[in-house]
Amino acid sequence: MALPSTLHHIDLHVAHADAGVNADVALKVARHPSETIERLWLRVLAYAWRFREGIAFGPGLCEPEAPDVLARALDGRTTLVVRVGRPDPQRVERDVTGNSGAAVAVLFESPRRMQAFVTEARERGLARIASAELAAPDAALVAALAMWDERRVRVGFTFVADHVYVDLPGETLDGALERAAW
Numbered sequence: 001m002a003l004p005s006t007l008h009h010i011d012l013h014v015a016h017a018d019a020g021v022n023a024d025v026a027l028k029v030a031r032h033p034s035e036t037i038e039r040l041w042l043r044v045l046a047y048a049w050r051f052r053e054g055i056a057f058g059p060g061l062c063e064p065e066a067p068d069v070l071a072r073a074l075d076g077r078t079t080l081v082v083r084v085g086r087p088d089p090q091r092v093e094r095d096v097t098g099n100s101g102a103a104v105a106v107l108f109e110s111p112r113r114m115q116a117f118v119t120e121a122r123e124r125g126l127a128r129i130a131s132a133e134l135a136a137p138d139a140a141l142v143a144a145l146a147m148w149d150e151r152r153v154r155v156g157f158t159f160v161a162d163h164v165y166v167d168l169p170g171e172t173l174d175g176a177l178e179r180a181a182w
Contacts, residue, residue: 003033005060006151010044013156013167014051021051032060038109041145042084043068045137045164046107048157049177050082067095078102085109089121089129096128108136111178118180134180137164141175 010027027047031040046069047055055071071080081095082105095104108114114136121129141164148155148168156167159177166173 005030005032007031008040008150009152011154012044012048013154014048015156015158016051017158017160023051027057029057030060035060036146037149038142038146039085041148042107042109042137042142044155045142045145045157046082046084046105049107049135049159049164050080050103050105052080054079065091080105082107086113087117089117089124089126092132093121093126093128096132103133104131105133105135108134109142110139111136112139114178114180118182130182134182135162135177136180137177138175141166141173144173 008029008031010029012025012027013023014025015022027044029040029044031037043057047057050069052071054073055069058066058068058070067081068084069080069082070078073079078099079101080103081099083092083095084107086109087106092104092106106117108117114134118134145166154169158165158167162177162179164175164177
């Protein structure tokens, strides 16, 4: 018998100082039994980083080809595709090619992984990836978030340029979002 997913309730506050975004969202995030807490927090961070109208989590690890975060317009058209962690460069290239007019972004688990991805994509001649937004949070930030393995939490993400500030009960974290140079 398969283990069920664990449901995490996250009261999320998102602010993007440069874009004038300020929103509160109550999220229910399902964590697959094989998903690490670091990857769950990376998905939540990606959701907050690319926050916009119509944003939602993808179906998760049970459908590996599906994006981790996506947004749709009212007419059903995909406007955003986000992958997290360690996506295959070919998969991201297909996201860019197959989602005309949609923003494609990847939030890597670490800057080192992002650089390995860029190197591999260049070696394979995957030039369309250049139109995707590639970023990676500071590894220490992801590790600090992973300490919060609670089923219910209130968290605030504030983005200022390429820096993120995280407010948790009794704790404030911050770290850079490093961008890939193509």
